[in-house]
Amino acid sequence: MEHSTQETRLPARGAPGEHGSRTPGIPAQRTPEPVENGVTGHRAHLSDHETGLPLPKRPVFDDVEDERRHRKQRLAAAMRLFGKFGYAEGISGHLSVRDPEYPDRFWVNPFGRSFAMVRVADLICVDPDGKVVEGDGLVNPSAFVIHYHIHEQRPEVEAVAHGHTTYARALGVAGRLLEPVDQEAAAFHGDQVLFDRYDGPAVDYDMGRTIAEHLGGNRALLLSHHGLITVGGSIDEAAHWYFTYESSAQVQVLASQAGGVNAMTADEARKAKDGFGNPHLGWFSFQPLWEEIIAEQPDLLEE
Incomplete structure (x- = not known):
């Protein structure tokens, strides 16, 4: 309940x-x-x-099955939003949420399933050995090595979002982190890190550990020549941070083309982050999107 x-x-x-x-x-x-x-x-x-x-x-649950259903529904909704926003890049990209009963397991999208078509019924649960213990489908090796190590190293993190989106990749190519160009971007002030080396596709177990270690306690990790990772205390929050980072990266790229970036001062950025970087506000900011996507695409809730 x-x-x-x-x-x-x-x-x-x-x-x-x-x-x-x-x-x-x-x-x-x-x-x-x-x-x-x-x-x-x-x-x-x-x-x-x-x-x-x-x-x-945030809702509190008496029954673990109710909480599991809630997390899986929000995860599927976040994936549909990735599809709606055009965040798919072939088979790349994956989002996960920790299982409420078995914290060393996580739910993730099956390998090769379009973000635009994912339903709750399609989600798979993966254990620490990379085995699918619930659901039908294959696990993307990259999804396992990245998400497993982040969940393992960050027990407070409930969800992880990873994609290969255009503007985040543009910043990664330039070797530039997000600047506090506005109050939304300031949510990542002092809470992001650049992984500035490329060792090939992230399918190696030790590489996943290295990526998680480089993320550290930050909210976002920009992978040079690769993509973006955001984390949160819920899938709602992690997805919101991803959407905000990508849109802020777009603003930064456009501002650079328009004549330069007039970023906030460090003091202004700290003040903006106190509001726009608040984790609970991040969770709440996802709720209108949740209502929108389940109204538009109610089939995502099919179990």
């Missing part, structure tokens, strides 16, 4: 004698409230969350 709670405190309506007199049709004047979590005045009451936004809480 899923539980999800949200508390949104709406502005109190002015009443005669409260916060001063009130003229009919004109809201009563409110005395600005103290600064709270960086949000001043009448906006501070909207949320106790550190972003100042009325964010709902």
Whole structure:
């Protein structure tokens, strides 16, 4: 069973004698409230969350099967979004989510299945030996060696997204990380790393370990001459970071062509990251996309 709670405190309506007199049709004047979590005045009451936004809480599950279904549904939805956004590159690219009951296993797309066609029923579960223990299909060797080591080295990471998208690859070719060109890009300020060597396709077990080690505690890893990896505390979050990195890379490339990049200062980037880089906000930012894709492509939920 899923539980999800949200508390949104709406502005109190002015009443005669409260916060001063009130003229009919004109809201009563409110005395600005103290600064709270960086949000001043009448906006501070909207949320106790550190972003100042009325964010709902992530669902909590009583039953592991319900949680597994939830994770698999969001994983399939993220893959459909990859397909919708044109993020496919032949057989390349894979997304995974950790199994809630067996944390050394993960669910991933089967090798050769189009992102645009993946259903919950198509997902496969892979164990630490690279064997498919649930579902029908083959595991991409690259998916196993990369995702296994990241999940193994980062127990707090629930999901991993990897693709070979155009603008991330363009930055990788240039050997440039994402700059804080705007507040979305600032989500990766001090939270990304470049893997600037190429040892061939990532199908070797030790290479997967090296990639995971190079990722370290960062949110994103840009693989020179290869692609992009993002991670998160949920598949919702990991996918959102991927979408944001790719679109921010596009802005950076276009800005460079338009005359140069006027990036934020380090202080501005830190302030922007406090909001746009918030993990819970990253999770929430995926929810409108989830609603959109299941409305457009409900067959993805087939089990």
